[in-house]
Amino acid sequence: MKDICCIGHITIDRVITPDHTTHMPGGTSYYFAKGISRLPGISFQLVTAVGANETDIVSNLRKEGIDIISLPQP
Numbered sequence: 001m002k003d004i005c006c007i008g009h010i011t012i013d014r015v016i017t018p019d020h021t022t023h024m025p026g027g028t029s030y031y032f033a034k035g036i037s038r039l040p041g042i043s044f045q046l047v048t049a050v051g052a053n054e055t056d057i058v059s060n061l062r063k064e065g066i067d068i069i070s071l072p073q074p
Contacts, residue, residue, distance in 0.1 A: 002067070006032050007047045010057055025057045037066045049073040 008029030015022050033046040049071040050058055058070045 002043045002045045004036060004042060004044045005047060006036070006044070008032075010048050010050055010054065012054065025054075030057075030061075033061060033066050033068075034064075037064070043067075045069065047071075 006029050009027055010025055010030045011027035012023050013026035015024060029046060029048055033044070036042065036044050045067045046061070047069045048058070051073045055070070058068055061068055
């Protein structure tokens with residue numbers, strides 16, 4: 001059993017600046033996972049659903065050591 005479980009979507013955010021526009025992962029669950037996973041002594045898991053084009057985001061989070069259950073999004 002985990003100490004904390006976060007359930008939510010990972011979004012693709014569009015960041016617009018005067019120089020350019022970029023798309024990057026975001027959303028509350030994404031940033032929560034990035035932060036909480038770095039706290040010592042806490043076991044954490046993220047439950048999310050992503051589309052087929054966003055599976056690389058989940059892979060990168062797993063490489064950072066974040067425990068994720070990822071469900072396919074229809």
